[in-house]
Amino acid sequence: MPTQLDIKRRIRSVKNTQQITRAMKFVAAARLRRAQERAFAARPYARAISRLVRSAALRVPEGAHSLLRRREEKRILLLTVSGERGLCGAFNANVIRRTLEFLREHSAQEPTIIVLGRKIRDAMRKQRWKIVAEHVDVTARPEPTRAAEIANDVTAIYERGEVDSVYIVFNEFKSVLAQNLKLEKLLPIERDPASTIEEAQASSKETPVDYLFEQPPDELFGRLLPRYVQVQIFRALAESAAAEHAARMTAMDSATNNAGELIDQLTLYMNKVRQAAITKEIIEVVSGAASAA
Amino acid sequence: MAEALMLEVVTPEREVDRESVAEVQLPGLSGYLGILPGHTPLLTQLGIGSLIYKKGAESGFIAVIGGFAEVLPERVTVLAEAAERSEEIDVARALADLAEAEKRLAASSTDPNTDWDAMLKSVASARARLEAASHGAPSANKET
Helix, strand or coil: CHHHHHHHHHHHHHHHHHHHHHHHHHHHHHHHHHHHHHHHHHHHHHHHHHHHHHHHHCCHHHCHHCCCCCCCCCEEEEECCCCCCEEEEEHHHHHHHHHHHHHHCCCCCCCEEEEEEHHHCCCCHCCEEEEEEECCCCCCCHHHHHHHHHHHHHHHHHHCCCCCEEEEEEEEEEECCEEEEEEEECCCCCCCHHHHHHHHHHHHCCCCCEEEEEHHHHHHHHHHHHHHHHHHHHHHHHHHHHHHHHHHHHHHHHHHHHHHHHHHHHHHHHHHHHHHHHHHHHHHHHHHHHHHC | CCCCEEEEEEECCCEEEEEEEEEEEEEEEEEEEECCCCCCEEEEEEEEEEEEEECCCCEEEEEEEEEEEEEEECCCEEEEEEEEHHHCCCHHHHHHHHHHHHHHHHCCCCCCCCCHHHHHHHHHHHHHHHHHHHCCCCCCCCCC
């Protein structure tokens, strides 16, 4: 049976933990607000450019630009976005699990990966899959220029024909309580407008009519499509950042609540132990007095 | 034939404008484009200049710096690198930017390593913002 002192120590330790989790919750909440604003601000542009690209791609022959041309999927590249730190519930575990699942499903196509974020990097280093590039500290404060560099690398790899398609896995910010793990195809750019649900309603009604191109299509696509890839990667980073803070806030909130419950239970237990000790002492005194009499 | 155009102007940072308008003039890379509802689908790169839209008796001005635009019969989507509505433009700052950009341009005219494109772009951007802010009539877009 633990003594009162043991339990008291235990309570103190749980209290310390609770203070830490509460502080982390507040920090995450503050960061979440900013990250969420950024993620939301990035959405209209990302949606518009992806609608534009798909609508444009429908109106030109498939071979119009190398980023539109479909090749047989012999080798694939996967970009995967995780958080930089832990203590955010199942956030990182989900990304890692989905990544491994994807790699296993596509093991015939010699998948290679680009890791974005410290957690996924650490997890993937222990695995046998080939890592093409590692980027850490990308989601702490997503920078469009950083995303553009990554995107340009990816586009270059694709254009050199080292891979035949590129996918990306990331956590989308759905609400503070829920993240939505997304797997999207980045390259080649899909011509089928129904390939992503959001864009489906926008472009399916229109019958593809030929475009007028103000500039030569080569030049236009040469600028538009790489920009599209940059924007999609930036969006993935911004979404993931917001989702990570949301996940951490939720996880720390429930940790704080759990600590509170544990403290209550321990306090009750401590009181019972104290009561038992007092009762025992009284019995000893009484029976001592009785035997002396 | 469609009656109105849905104008949507977005930049990577935010959505600048989304409304139904009667007519749009876009600062295309190779000159201004006037768009009325029912226009043939068109895809263009944008230069630097003012986007002008008309809506009833009102007209609006948006300074646009680079990017792309897609024209569909009922919709114009502008993906600008940067864009500001005329009422949001800080004229004093734009003037200062212009003066600064012109000074640098003049100072470096003898330096062979000058990044002319970037420099002319900053001059043109500042001018476009001033122009949109003043609600002035569009002058021809003299891009580099």
